[in-house]
Amino acid sequence: MFFRMIRRLFSRGLKSKLLAILAITFGASLMTAMLSVTLDIGDKLNKELKSFGSNIVIVPESKSLPVKIDGVDFTPLEKNKKYIDEKDITNIKMIFWRHNIVDFAPYLTATAEINNKQVPIVGTWFKNNVKIPTGERFDFGVKKLKSWWEVEGDWITNGGSKDEALIGLKFAEKMNIKPGDQFEVTINNNGTLLSKKLTAKGILKTGDQAESKIYVPLDTLQSITGLENKVEEIEVSALTTPENKLARRAKADPDSLTTAEFDTWYCTAYVSSIIYQIEESIPGVVGKEVRQITQGEGQILNKMSLLMLLVTITALISSGLGISSIMTTRVLERQQEIGLLKAIGASNLAVIALFTVEISLVGLIGGLFGYGLGNIFATIIGQQVFGTAISVKLLVLPLTLVMAIIVALVGSSSPLRMALKLDPAEVLRG
Incomplete structure (x- = not known):
């Protein structure tokens, strides 16, 4: 019954789910690109800095x-x-x-x-x-x-x-x-x-x-x-x-x-x-x-890493806010369904589990698309900014998927609290 409901959830409200996946994809792609560049460009950038001498x-x-x-x-x-x-x-x-x-x-x-x-x-x-x-x-x-x-x-x-x-x-x-x-x-x-x-x-x-x-x-x-x-x-x-x-x-x-x-x-x-x-x-x-060179190299690499970290955090926050807005709309659209579930005996835990699975699947799909798109972004950044190819990092895939799911869940925490506070009697009457 639970999995049948999950399947039904994905067959309805397709437009809002695509928007949620798109929001996750955006954040995950930037995270993938920044991680790939950071992991791959460090040595290459260091080698470029060697052109300044010993x-x-x-x-x-x-x-x-x-x-x-x-x-x-x-x-x-x-x-x-x-x-x-x-x-x-x-x-x-x-x-x-x-x-x-x-x-x-x-x-x-x-x-x-x-x-x-x-x-x-x-x-x-x-x-x-x-x-x-x-x-x-x-x-x-x-x-x-x-x-x-x-x-x-x-x-x-x-x-x-x-x-x-x-x-x-x-x-x-x-x-x-x-x-x-x-x-x-x-x-x-x-x-x-x-x-x-x-x-x-x-x-x-x-x-x-x-x-x-x-x-x-x-x-x-x-x-x-x-x-x-x-x-x-x-x-x-x-x-x-x-x-x-x-x-x-x-x-x-x-x-x-x-x-x-x-x-x-x-x-x-x-x-x-x-x-x-x-x-x-x-x-x-x-x-x-030669302190001027080694200190300069360290400062440049640290600043590059900090910049990429800030870009990644900003992208993930934007994705979280987008997910929050989309899921709030979803909760409002499904008030009667949530009220009916509670009226027939569904516990708060069951309602949370239903939404959590749905949101996690959205995060997983968005993370997969984001990983693929992020590798394309990383290649473009590598060629246009650093003049070198960025290799695909499989290590980034699990990190991207986990972070995409976390962002989706955190972004949905406020709409979930709203769903738990719904009064079945008021919703069904209204």
């Missing part, structure tokens, strides 16, 4: 950080300067969070002289195909790490000519050097002047201090300075999770954490835990966070 710098343990007062460099001179072994660099790609390491590039710097003009000369990887201990090969270097760099001419190819250089725009203009020009640099190597002829492969436009430098392949500068297999700094770009209280405590003092807290921190991609693991993998180094 967020971790690795230096030898003894290397002093720059000390500047009013623009004057007061950094103490290092008598026994230490370096990082180039062969240890690939260990960065072997840490627990190895898949979060997007790119890295080593640097070795010296001071060169061209026509009595001093200029920093930097040896680095441009696009170096590196084999890591697992046997896998990856391309690392400044070409991808510094994606905003522009070169007038051609990039240097690692493994090609060791006599090529990229000239920073400002220095090139000062020295009137153009792509294809040859020039000679002189480097003071512990009192011995060493000269090297180089060819300007391209002019480097960066918008920063790199325009006042010369960049050469790392092995070229290592050979000139006699520092084979040595680097003095590594820039690392890693996908990270925004910091929280645990991450800040661990950064201050990892030993202050309990075993459970340490495991949680170590197994989460905080910038501090990634630095800690890099320091474990390469002996004698210290990692430093």
